[in-house]
Amino acid sequence: MDLALNVLEIIENDPKIGISEIASLTGSLDEEIQDCINKLEMSGIIRKYKTVIDWDKVSGGFIYAIIEIKISLERETGYRVIADRISKFQEVRSVRLISGDHDVSLTVRGKSMKEVAFFVAEKIATLPQVRSTATHFVLKTYKEDGVLLREPEHAHRLSIVP
Amino acid sequence: MKRTRISDLVQSVPPSGIRRFFDLANQLPDAISLGVGEPDFVTPWHIREACIHALETGYTSYTTNQGLPELRGEISNAFHRDYSVDYDLNDEILVTTGVSEGIDLVVRSILNRGDEVIIAEPCYVSYKPTVVFAGGSPVTVAAKLEDDFRVTADHILEKITDKTRAIMINYPNNPTGATMTRKDLEEIADVAINHDLLIISDEIYDKLTYDGKHTCFASLNGMKENTIVFNGFSKSHAMTGLRVGYALGNSEIISAMTKIHQYTMLCAPITSQMAAIDALRNGDVEMGKMMREYDRRRHLIINGLNNIGLNCFWGKGAFYVFPSIASTGLTSKEFAERLLLEKGVAVVPGDVFGDSGAGFLRCSYATSRDDIKEALQRMEEFLAQIKHTVQYNVV
Numbered sequence: 001m002d003l004a005l006n007v008l009e010i011i012e013n014d015p016k017i018g019i020s021e022i023a024s025l026t027g028s029l030d031e032e033i034q035d036c037i038n039k040l041e042m043s044g045i046i047r048k049y050k051t052v053i054d055w056d057k058v059s060g061g062f063i064y065a066i067i068e069i070k071i072s073l074e075r076e077t078g079y080r081v082i083a084d085r086i087s088k089f090q091e092v093r094s095v096r097l098i099s100g101d102h103d104v105s106l107t108v109r110g111k112s113m114k115e116v117a118f119f120v121a122e123k124i125a126t127l128p129q130v131r132s133t134a135t136h137f138v139l140k141t142y143k144e145d146g147v148l149l150r151e152p153e154h155a156h157r158l159s160i161v162p
Numbered sequence: 163m164k165r166t167r168i169s170d171l172v173q174s175v176p177p178s179g180i181r182r183f184f185d186l187a188n189q190l191p192d193a194i195s196l197g198v199g200e201p202d203f204v205t206p207w208h209i210r211e212a213c214i215h216a217l218e219t220g221y222t223s224y225t226t227n228q229g230l231p232e233l234r235g236e237i238s239n240a241f242h243r244d245y246s247v248d249y250d251l252n253d254e255i256l257v258t259t260g261v262s263e264g265i266d267l268v269v270r271s272i273l274n275r276g277d278e279v280i281i282a283e284p285c286y287v288s289y290k291p292t293v294v295f296a297g298g299s300p301v302t303v304a305a306k307l308e309d310d311f312r313v314t315a316d317h318i319l320e321k322i323t324d325k326t327r328a329i330m331i332n333y334p335n336n337p338t339g340a341t342m343t344r345k346d347l348e349e350i351a352d353v354a355i356n357h358d359l360l361i362i363s364d365e366i367y368d369k370l371t372y373d374g375k376h377t378c379f380a381s382l383n384g385m386k387e388n389t390i391v392f393n394g395f396s397k398s399h400a401m402t403g404l405r406v407g408y409a410l411g412n413s414e415i416i417s418a419m420t421k422i423h424q425y426t427m428l429c430a431p432i433t434s435q436m437a438a439i440d441a442l443r444n445g446d447v448e449m450g451k452m453m454r455e456y457d458r459r460r461h462l463i464i465n466g467l468n469n470i471g472l473n474c475f476w477g478k479g480a481f482y483v484f485p486s487i488a489s490t491g492l493t494s495k496e497f498a499e500r501l502l503l504e505k506g507v508a509v510v511p512g513d514v515f516g517d518s519g520a521g522f523l524r525c526s527y528a529t530s531r532d533d534i535k536e537a538l539q540r541m542e543e544f545l546a547q548i549k550h551t552v553q554y555n556v557v
């Protein structure tokens with residue numbers, strides 16, 4: 001199996017894992033793994049090492065909303081310009097160009113519903129290219145980026161099996 | 163005195179050596195187990211979903227004895243794609259209730275009383291009893307560490323008599339993790355052709371081959387007619403409890419097996435057959451993920467065992483490793499029992515899988531990396547402890 005793919009699969013699930021452990025899992029030398037990761041970082045394939053947090057469990061945590069936006073494009077600029085502009089707000093967690101009824105989908109995070117609602121009304125809806133917005137507040141997150149936000153299920157196995 | 167109601171035949175088979183360990187381990191619910199011969203993954207959700215859908219839409223009846231035609235079709239396609247062997251779904255494929263049933267069917271189909279089956283050891287615990295229950299006589303051939311646990315043609319030749327009917331092999335192997343190359347298998351195939359023997363090839367771990375490529379025995383020149391291949395979904399798709407597998411081979415033997423199957427089993431459970439169809443159609447992605455994770459654990463555990471001083475052979479398949487404990491001076495049973503009682507780590511003594519497994523342990527890496535690391539650490543402590551007592555005894 002390709003070493004870079006193997007390393008990516010390992011650290012996508014466990015970014016805290018050490019170099020020598022990756023080396024032992026893949027049958028490589030520490031230097032080979034370090035070199036491989038350096039290349040992946042430098043080429044921008046690895047963007048960042050992140051943590052999945054269940055903010056629902058934290059008092060004073062965050063409110064999330066998904067905002068769908070319709071855009072009217074100007075003659076000389078594409079979606080890129082407006083997407084870049086929206087991306088700069090720290091409240092905005094993700095920005096995606098999507099197919100279907102709307103053009104762009106955002107995830108926005110704030111301390112309260114009111115804060116998020118005002119942010120959308122004042123900062124996003126007022127942008128000249130934005131024709132309309134639809135705000136959907138997230139009530140509960142069950143799975144985030146491939147991670148179930150509850151106890152994982154275990155196989156119900158016997159302890160010794162031939 | 164009251165007469166026993168149990169037949170001589172059944173009485174002649176000793177109780178499974180694994181049973182005692184099972185009972186012991188069960189008294190220690192917190193023990194870390196490297197003793198499990200099944201995946202720690204739950205069946206992938208899309209396959210479980212297919213079971214649920216099958217139940218919801220009323221698939222709760224018997225199927226044809228040979229199994230759902232759609233499933234046999236998918237199996238036929240898979241073998242054409244993976245091994246370029248073509249099986250006719252009408253009379254060369256039988257869907258069974260796991261490979262376990264299939265092996266029982268084949269030996270009952272081919273053996274007359276006293277006929278011999280050569281079995282490569284160490285092997286899966288059911289082979290010998292299954293042959294005995296069929297009235298046959300198991301003759302074992304040791305696959306040795308110095309041959310990388312591959313059974314050799316020379317050793318098989320020594321055991322052939324005019325009563326020999328078949329050779330039973332299993333690669334990738336439970337319990338050693340050994341695999342065979344095409345050339346290794348060709349040498350066995352020559353023996354089979356020259357002595358007109360059937361090859362019974364249990365290839366249930368074929369998809370868990372980490373180094374090199376698995377060769378299906380039936381894909382060797384002239385061997386499709388002389389081989390019954392067994393495979394299933396228990397290991398590759400983490401479906402042990404669903405009980406579904408299959409046998410592939412020439413129509414004469416498959417129809418004999420079907421004759422027994424139709425009267426004793428009728429058919430494999432339909433829910434599981436529906437799941438198996440989905441596994442073959444849509445299961446490659448999840449299977450690949452599980453396989454890659456097993457491979458990482460394989461590196462972790464083999465390196466780990468070698469580092470703590472237990473010499474471990476680099477198995478290339480299945481999810482077992484077979485370290486030698488010769489250096490400790492303990493027998494496999496003593497080692498395994500003390501490790502369990504003193505350190506809470508369950509492994510299986512190698513001689514449970516045949517005499518040639520004496521001096522080895524079977525450790526399964528179908529368990530989480532954290533558990534493997536913890537088990538290795540405790541084994542290291544245990545080794546230090548017994549080294550200490552051994553030296554002490556000498557003084």
Ligand SMILES: Cc1ncc(COP(=O)(O)O)c(C=O)c1O
Nearest residue numbers: 162260261262286336394396407
């Ligand atoms: C070599 C071998 N064959 C067959 C089986 C049983 O397979 P099934 O679940 O298909 O009956 C096992 C299970 O451990 C095995 O290791």
